[in-house]
Amino acid sequence: MTGAATRIDALIARERLPASYKKIVEQRWRPLAAQIANWRAQQESPIVVGVNGAQGSGKSTLCTFLADALLPEENLKTAVLSLDDFYLQKHARLKLAEDVHPLLATRGVPGTHDAVSMAAAIDDLRAGESVTTPVFDKGSDDRSAQTRKITDPVDVILVEGWCVGAAAQDDAALENPINALERNEDPDGVWRRYVNKRLKTDYKDLFSRLDRLIMLRVHSMESVFENRLRQERKLRAARPDARNIMSDEEVARFIQHYERITRHCLDRLPASADIVIDLAELPQTP
Secondary structure: OOHHHHHHHHHHHHOOOOOOHHHHHHHHHHHHHHHHHHHHHOOOOOEEEEEEEOOOOOHHHHHHHHHHHHHHHOOOOEEEEEHHHHEOOHHHHHHHHHHOOHHHHOOOOOOOEOHHHHHHHHHHHHOOOOEEEEEEEOOOOEEEEEEEEEOOOOOEEEEEEOOOOOOOOOHHHHOOOOOHHHHHHOOOOHHHHHHHHHHHOHHHHHHOOOOEEEEEEOOOHHHHHHHHHHHHHHHHHHOOOOOOOOOHHHHHHHOHHHHHHHHHHHHHHHHHOOEEEEHHHOOOOO
């Protein structure tokens, strides 16, 4: 067994994936790694590749396989920056909830991350400098005491997150609520206008650093709910004593925070992304 095959098998076991997931790695992720290597060869500086996908679409898993097994085969050193790790600390979100709108206490939407620090981390990595990034603990809904250090110069920077590459909507599109959460908890549109303003400003600046964009396209919002539900149940099984793990009902409400931007991404990003991977077309695993 080759070193690459050993690493892939180890990752499948570590991520608790079925053995048949190897088919997806070979048929889809390995060619994707080759494409990223081709992109990297076309420029002198490290390449920044965004990975967009709704909750539970497999962004983190994909980036893990690319960084830990497949891109090393291409002799490319890779760093992964997750938008989730740059969530604001809980106390900062509570302050936003007090000053701007109560819904900003819930992590997820633009405005609940430190987009400026994430942009600075990308700039430092591109310049060949070491960076220290935060680590977010979803079990406690706050940043962990741990940090992650990236010390070696890298060739590829993978930037993954559910709204990576998202653009602001026209102001007129914000007028009417799209779900019960917006209708009942943001009737005046203060929350959604704030989120949209952040997309126009610091998130636009952050996403301008992307050289390429890969989109993992889900079929529908119903798929997002099912994927997010599986994700939360997996976390619940792994850490039954953790605080802030959501019930199924809480997940249903939670994803409504993301619905507007998720739908906007599904509508607009396929036309601008460099690669769109339709999750419904991936080889099926049990």
